[in-house]
Amino acid sequence: MADHPDFQRLPWVQKLLRDPSLAFVPETPRSDRKGMAPNTMFNAVLYKPGAIDAHVSFQRPCAEPDNSSGIEQCMLFSIGPHVDGKVGRAHGGFNSLILDQLTGSAAFFAVPDSPPPATATLTVDYKAPISTPCVILARAWVIEVSGRKIWVRGVIEDGEGKVMASGKALFIAGRPGTL
Template structure:
């Protein structure tokens, strides 16, 4: 797999060289949604040279002791200035959107449901996300009860500094009636 040049920095290389369970690199912007869960916000609107310039999704062994699985889901994101709220800083709403995305990806992986829904999410902003730049987003599940999954997520810089965190509850869709 070819890695985007924005990820050819020492901390990204080191991160990707250790304990990656599986990896996906979204390679193209989709101009037309492919199904009812197309996620056009990311696949069409944000995957541009000025917003999310490149992304790598991967799983690795869980780092947090409260994780209910042996793994966590991570995204490396190369961000351009198209996500700015203030010049050189990602918009707070974008930070929340990214945390909602990774917690939803993790909830879907836990439940196997195509599109679990966000019931609630609390975001704590700790430091600005500088743009352009690269950040690590990571998420793990802390509880699963029936159709409900509770998760925690973080956005960090290359030194592991916490930039934003979230606690979220996702609800799986009701099973289809036969």
């Protein structure tokens, strides 16, 4: 999806995607024991024209001072008006959903040998509205791991680094032997 026209027309996106330190993360849905693929909310509902028109996931080095792993998980989104709460403005719940998804991804990569973690808490601070349609960058990084507890921070920002929403989450890694 990195070649989507919304990504191709923005110089800041092109510069970002050409960064040699990026490691693209392919989406490979796997089925659980009931045959259901994960992330149905995204795959069946949001990855549609007018909602999330395009997306790309990648990892890169993280310069945030509270980062514990040196890596951040990122997603670039082209979003449309079907995520609006108010005309021309993304719904606040959409912001929370994006932060939950990405902080969860960071938590998952922090404990790769454990079953997927579950969100215990997520606190979101809304800084500025996300005007739609637009392209946004979401980033998340692990700040601490203690046993099965994983604390993660995340932000949603525009192409100039302006933060529209930030969050802090606590995830609990699954117990070995469970899904």
